[in-house]
Amino acid sequence: MIVLATVVVTLAAALHIAIFFMESVAWARPAVWKRFGVADQAAADTTKPMAYNQGFYNLFLAIGAIVGLILFGVGMHAAGLALIYFTMASMLAAAVVLVTSGRGYLRPAIIQGTLPLIGIVLMLLS
Numbered sequence: 001m002i003v004l005a006t007v008v009v010t011l012a013a014a015l016h017i018a019i020f021f022m023e024s025v026a027w028a029r030p031a032v033w034k035r036f037g038v039a040d041q042a043a044a045d046t047t048k049p050m051a052y053n054q055g056f057y058n059l060f061l062a063i064g065a066i067v068g069l070i071l072f073g074v075g076m077h078a079a080g081l082a083l084i085y086f087t088m089a090s091m092l093a094a095a096v097v098l099v100t101s102g103r104g105y106l107r108p109a110i111i112q113g114t115l116p117l118i119g120i121v122l123m124l125l126s
Contacts, residue, residue, distance in 0.1 A: 024055030
């Protein structure tokens with residue numbers, strides 16, 4: 001079970017790294033900002049600093065999960081689990097906040113929150 005939990009936590013981290021890339025690196029591309037529901041280039045330009053900042057939040061959560069997995073893997077189980085649980089819970093909480101932003105955000109929230117939720121459950125069962 002721990003192997004599956006580790007894979008899911010790794011996937012959650014990878015997803016948040018991908019979100020970081022889209023928000024902080026590739027935001028100027030119309031295919032990217034359209035994916036986030038931004039209407040036009042002017043709006044994308046206006047929201048670019050916010051997207052850049054938000055992308056780094058996602059990156060930091062991913063790094064926390066990866067460091068937690070490394071700590072767990074080298075035998076520092078308590079520290080590793082604490083970091084894994086914190087980052088997965090933060091990712092899940094961000095998905096809940098996203099849902100409260102409006103019904104149009106349900107699909108992105110499910111995408112953002114499913115892996116962390118499964119990761120938490122699997123880690124608890126391991």
